[in-house]
Amino acid sequence: MITHNVANAINEQIQREEYSSRLYLQMATWCEVKGFPGAAAFLYKQAEEERMHMLKFVHYLNDREGETLLKPVQQPPHQFESLKNLFEEVLKHEQYISASINEIYHITLQEKDYTTGNTLQWFINEQIEEESTMRSILDKIRLAGDINSGGLFHIDKELDALAAARPDFGLPIA
Numbered sequence: 001m002i003t004h005n006v007a008n009a010i011n012e013q014i015q016r017e018e019y020s021s022r023l024y025l026q027m028a029t030w031c032e033v034k035g036f037p038g039a040a041a042f043l044y045k046q047a048e049e050e051r052m053h054m055l056k057f058v059h060y061l062n063d064r065e066g067e068t069l070l071k072p073v074q075q076p077p078h079q080f081e082s083l084k085n086l087f088e089e090v091l092k093h094e095q096y097i098s099a100s101i102n103e104i105y106h107i108t109l110q111e112k113d114y115t116t117g118n119t120l121q122w123f124i125n126e127q128i129e130e131e132s133t134m135r136s137i138l139d140k141i142r143l144a145g146d147i148n149s150g151g152l153f154h155i156d157k158e159l160d161a162l163a164a165a166r167p168d169f170g171l172p173i174a
């Protein structure tokens with residue numbers, strides 16, 4: 001049986017992962033209409049990955065006899081100045097998610113819930129990868145912007161290839 005404090009922290013994280021999924025879905029639609037099909041494909045997949053993260057927490061909470069409570073999710077932003085600005089927001093968001101996972105880990109230590117702490121290790125490692133992926137995309141966009149605007153076309157192609165290499169979670173992707 002999971003403690004109230006840990007269950008509460010996980011429910012809050014479920015809300016954040018659901019928000020992440022909606023945020024990336026909204027960003028994907030922006031990219032799609034602004035002529036960045038590769039970035040759109042990448043973000044559609046990222047939205048599904050966030051939903052998978054949310055479900056991982058839901059199943060974990062259920063397995064530990066916690067009560068999953070879906071909280072209201074706020075509307076994500078839908079306008080961005082540029083592709084660079086959009087990915088700056090993505091990186092900022094991932095850094096926020098990393099901090100929130102670390103905070104839950106801290107709570108599990110206080111509550112002596114080493115089982116949840118162990119489960120959180122997967123998410124801690126996942127966040128290293130998420131931040132690093134987003135940082136390298138942003139670095140390339142910055143570099144392309146500094147050289148020539150045609151560089152963004154190539155970045156978009158790279159994002160398309162990156163999206164194709166990712167699992168599709170069995171859902172249709174544009």
Ligand code: OFO
Nearest residue numbers: 020050053097130
């Ligand atoms: Fe769920 O890792 Fe991104 O937000």
